Amino acid sequence: MKSEKSLPFAVGVRILSFVVLISSVFFAPWWFSFILYVSMLFLFENFYEGIFALLLIDLLYGIPEAKFYGFPLVSTLFAVIFYYFVSWLKRYLSFY
């Protein structure tokens, strides 16, 4: 049972997680940011801000490359796909 007191703490944890995710975009390899993002999808409900963090990867480093058929928003696309996939998966897991 969640108490009223735990709400600011939960919000604080969520903000801190977002800051860590954003920092990983600047300092860590892309796969680390992606693993962090998927973990946070499981931890938090409606983690929309994670999609914006991965959008930052495309904006900072991305160009239309031949290996992605010239598509410049690869990280964002995978972020959105994983967002819905994890949301769907969570409905069938007993932990949630």
Added chain:
Amino acid sequence: MIYHRDKNKNFSRNIISLLVLVLVIVVGIYSKDSVARLGNSTQNSLALVSESKDNVSGFFASFWSAIHFKRSLSEENGRLKAEHVSFEALALERDRLVQENMELKEVLGRKTEKKSVLAAIIAKPNRSPYDTIVLDVGVDSGIENGDRVLTYGGTVVGEVMYTGDVTSKVELFSSPGKTTDGIIMGGNISVSLRGLGNGNFEAKLPRDVEVPIGAQVVSLGLNPFLIAIVGAVVNDPRDPFETILLTTPFNMQDLKLVEVLNS
């Protein structure tokens, strides 16, 4: 007790998911310029973060060198001094040849002037799924799209794809799927290099063409620059073509500074 799921809620959720997916794909395909403009406006933050990161890593580097064992340092110093002397001799020889080359071109009426800008790399290819590097120079330093990027004065690694005010994004020639035309020195064989990522290339040539290991592949044009060196030639008797595997003469991850050649 049995809980029934709200089917209307599920339906609207699925519709929204589908719309968001379609939106991302449509924006990605039809609004590449807008994405690039948005990307350029976020580049300043990357330059800022890169500076602070350099300060932190500089502190740790000096701390480590302080506790490093003295004898191994002096041995390394001796080895590096010997290497330095040999490289100095090689550099002098190279300078003489470059000078001679320019004088010959001048005699033939093809004077060439090289204008370049020194740039620091603030993001390397492992930072993103894209095979790009981000430089700390942009439009403010006279960088334009299509400018070539050189390392160690004579190896060309890629070209500028997008320029922001203070940063620019460079697509590497070794980017997977990217093809670059070049010439194998010695035999003057034209070759089309296909990027494999992280400074590696492959090329296909008829099996009868002999390509020596270590041969240099240079770019086309009056002032050719080194692109890669032949590392291996793979032959299969059943295949009329041979596969040539090439690599840059340095590790991409070791690069810190590059030269941007104004076109």
